[in-house]
Amino acid sequence: MHLIIAYIRPERLSDVKTRLIQSEIFKISVSNALGHGDEQTYQETYRGAAVEIDLHKRIRLEIAVNEEYVDKTVKAILEGARTPNDEADPGTVGDGKIFIIRLEDCVRIRNGERGDAAIG
Numbered sequence: 001m002h003l004i005i006a007y008i009r010p011e012r013l014s015d016v017k018t019r020l021i022q023s024e025i026f027k028i029s030v031s032n033a034l035g036h037g038d039e040q041t042y043q044e045t046y047r048g049a050a051v052e053i054d055l056h057k058r059i060r061l062e063i064a065v066n067e068e069y070v071d072k073t074v075k076a077i078l079e080g081a082r083t084p085n086d087e088a089d090p091g092t093v094g095d096g097k098i099f100i101i102r103l104e105d106c107v108r109i110r111n112g113e114r115g116d117a118a119i120g
Contacts, residue, residue, distance in 0.1 A: 001064065001065070001066055001067070001102070001103040001105075001106055001115065001116060001119055002064070002065055002066075002067070002070050002100055002101060002102055002103055003062065003063070003064050003100075003101045003103050004061075004062070004063045004064075004065060004070070004073050004074065004077070004098060004099070004100055004101075005060065005061065005062055005098070005099040005101065006060070006061040006063075006077050006081065006096060006097065006098045006099070007033060007035060007058045007059070007060055007061075007096045007097050008058065008059050008061065008077070008080075008081040008095070008096040009058065009059070009081065009083065009094065009095065009096065010032075010057055010058065010059050012059075012080060012081045012082075012083065012095075012096075013030070013059050015079075015080040015081070016061070016076070016077055016080030016081050017080070018080065019076035019077070019079050019080035020063075020073070020076045020077070020080070022076070023072045023073065023075070023076040024072075025063060025065065025069060025072065025073050025076060027063065027064070027119075027120065028061060028062070028063050029061070029062040029063070030059060030060070030061055031059070031060045031062075032057065032058075032059065032060070033057075033058045033059065033060040034055040034056065034057060034058065035055060035056060035058050036054055036055055036056065037056075037093075037094060037097075038093045038094065039056055039093055039094040041053065041054040056094065058096065061077070064103060064106060064119050065119065066116050066119055070100065074098055074100070077098055078098070081095055081096050082095050083095055106118040106119050108120075
């Protein structure tokens with residue numbers, strides 16, 4: 001069992017969800033996040049004052065999967081989250097990250113199932 005955590009651009013969420021569903025991955029948690037990676041800091045004017053933007057809006061996905069779904073899940077996220085650039089250099093800075101964490105156990109609250117059966 002693994003927990004896959006991905007940070008993606010908000011505008012790519014719809015494409016990622018579509019790819020996950022096509023790959024038969026239906027259980028997903030989504031939350032908003034702020035973060036800073038390799039993107040440049042920039043300034044905007046907000047109500048007449050200059051504001052430095054150094055934290056960027058991102059979407060955090062959490063998906064618990066059994067071993068046989070790890071590669072399918074990662075591939076679906078990559079295909080949906082990567083911004084189209086050009087053939088020679090797909091993707092751009094700030095497209096996100098995927099973390100894969102091994103899960104020790106999982107318990108379904110409804111009926112007490114454990115392990116692979118609980119993830120479903």
